[in-house]
Amino acid sequence: MPIYIDSATLTALKAEKGRIGGTYADVAEAALDEHIDQVGEILRQGAANKSAGSSLPKRRKSPQIRGGIQVQLRFTKAQRDWLDEKVAEFGAPSRSVVVAVALQLQLGTRAS
Numbered sequence: 001m002p003i004y005i006d007s008a009t010l011t012a013l014k015a016e017k018g019r020i021g022g023t024y025a026d027v028a029e030a031a032l033d034e035h036i037d038q039v040g041e042i043l044r045q046g047a048a049n050k051s052a053g054s055s056l057p058k059r060r061k062s063p064q065i066r067g068g069i070q071v072q073l074r075f076t077k078a079q080r081d082w083l084d085e086k087v088a089e090f091g092a093p094s095r096s097v098v099v100a101v102a103l104q105l106q107l108g109t110r111a112s
Helices: 007-020 024-051 077-090 095-107
Strands: 002-005 069-072
Touching: 002 007, 002 095, 007 024, 007 069, 007 095, 024 077, 024 095, 077 095
Parallel strands: none
Antiparallel strands: 002 069
16 A cells, blocks of 8 residues: 655654564554544544635645655555545545554654
8 A cells, every 4th residue: 555755754664664673564553553543633623624714625635744755555455444434534635644644643753
């Protein structure tokens, strides 16, 4: 499954992968386990801000993730299905955004 992350998050992801001796997916799983509630708050807040004050539906844009370096994660079908549920629940534009925000929070690369 491809995800798109910024260069600071990629650098931190590589370091964490080496530190734990695992895979990118292992780091992402830990990030999702630990931060999914906060990811939901961030993405819901972004969706609410975009729709406030206008009846015209807006095109989906994601100010949450800057950059666009593609990283492949090996997630199971069950994990991808779970991510699809979170995308719908949070109003996220994609699975990639959900995972990328979780990684930023886990790795300390999320801008305030």
